[in-house]
Amino acid sequence: MFSHYIDLGWRSFKRTPLVSLLMVLAIAVGIGITMTSLSVYHMMSMDPIPDKSDKLFAVQLQTIDEGQTWWSPDNLPYQLTYKDTESLLKSDLPYKRAALMATGFSVHLNSDKVKPFLEETRVTSRDAFSMFNLPFIHGDVWSQEQEDSAAPVTVISSSLSKKLFGSENGVGQTLYLDDLSVQVVGVIKDWQLHVKYYDLNNGSFNEPEQIFIPFSLIKAHEINTWGNTNGWKHEPVKVFNDKLQSEKFWLQFWVELNNETEKRAFEGYLANYIAEEKKTGRFTREQAEYKLRDVNEWISYWEVVNEDNKIMVALSFMFLAVCLANILGLLLAKFLRRAPEVGVRRALGASKRQVFFQHIVEVGMLGLFGGVIGIIVAQLGLFGIRQSLSYYDSLANMDISMLMTAPIIAILACIIAGLYPAWVVCNTTPATYLKTQ
């Protein structure tokens, strides 16, 4: 009977094409608006590294003196000092760790082949590539020896390799970061991320960097950050080393802990580290404070998806509800006009349930058509958002799950709107219409 109901639904559309089109368009607009905001919300709130998000932890240490406050929800600084970052990185621990800093350079080849351009660069340590799932297409990460000796080496993305060297395989080539000549040792697949979870200081949805250099280059070449540097007490910084020795926060630190035991052990290490540092006059608070947050906890701690985003989604659903209220009225009128035919069907043996399902299938079809056109409307909406701000380039997109969700929401919404009209028409007394038809 289901295919028969589909056939009847299709005939019904053809019988009243204008009203049907009006309803489909109303659903399409409602779904389009809803899916636009829902898609952005979905991309914002999507787990950026689902297979490891519960194993990667951002490290926070409370180095601020007692009585001083910070603007984070729990008073812990978002970033670490250079001293702590270096100590955590160099300590003899069996866990993968990554120190990170945002910087940038004028990139060129010291020739007229490629016009110099400014490019953000990520300073980091070797483990970052395996921790954050960055696969190498050519070459490999720099060696530990290169890391320790502050060798001028780099890993770049395949896009940048093509841009600079005309080939994906730029391994062995040399490029310049300002005046620093660095050799390409590895090329990774472009890093596609919706949320730049590893460093949320300067925009949660910015594109990941395409150039990576060893952490040891910071000290060796006095590389300054392009990210945030925050202090909580007066510390004159006259030379670069002053900054390295200061209590200013300007670096991020991540650790990979594969189970609860490893997490507890690392927390124990942090507690000991704080106790040792106390002896040097740092970490003056009575209670040692530190925190490990996994990727999703970190994203929510930073309020990457804020109340405004949620309100926007709620408003778009309310708009869809208004569209559905209009559809409900149109459906009621359309179905009641068909009451005489329903009377005939009932007289010929259709039960109320069969009549009800016939009409529900019809509204489900309306929802399907509206959902499909709604996807086109949503694509237009997302295109408009992308055009308005490059910030939204990776966010204002519909992934496959959203593409599948759109018709499902449309069908469910239409079925909800169609329940009352279908119930009314299946409860009409057939005899009323049989004599008067």
Added chain:
Amino acid sequence: MLKMNNISKMYQTEMVQTHALRDFNLHVEEGEFIAVTGPSGSGKTTFLNIAGMLEPFTGGDYLLDGIDVGKLNDNQRADLRNQKIGFIFQGFNLIPDLNLYENVEVPLRYRGIKAAERKRRIEQCLEQVGLASRAKHLPQQLSGGQQQRVAIARALAGDPRFLLADEPTGNLDSLMARQVMELLEQINRDGATIIMVTHDAELARRAPRNIQVVDGQLADFTLYQGNPNVAVGA
């Protein structure tokens, strides 16, 4: 086959109670052809609707083929209607955007009959009413008489034991009315029980048994056996 004992039907509004039927008693045997006559508003159609389970009744007992209709729920009534009853209406009540084949198919679909069997029955019924060649036509492409023959084919398709006809010739000219009546007589001779509501006294006299409904009650009862001009019972 059909037994109605003290059936009553009351319509109630805030201001008025109207008795459409009261103490209505009727027994119909298998194979009968009954004409139901009576003035407008007397309750003929209400009786037919109750007989066809299209309306609930307010009081009394109604047994169809031994089944107590009053105890059935909507689904059971729909099934029983589909299995045992065929309807023929004054206004034909064909579904306008279905062709003749599809119109005749409607009751068979609700019965869950397989496509091949549906096809066989539809072709047979359309053949019986002389419209097999027009199976793909839409109702509005046919004359009134032809439409009524399609309605009869639809009523016959489910092979019902009961045919309920409400003014089946009311919208037809005399020639077409006669053709439809001859078709109904043939169907009755083939074994179907027919109850036909009509205003036309001449047509009513062609039925072997007449009943008259006045003010919601069975007021008269006349048998015409063979000769439609002679009343043999009251």
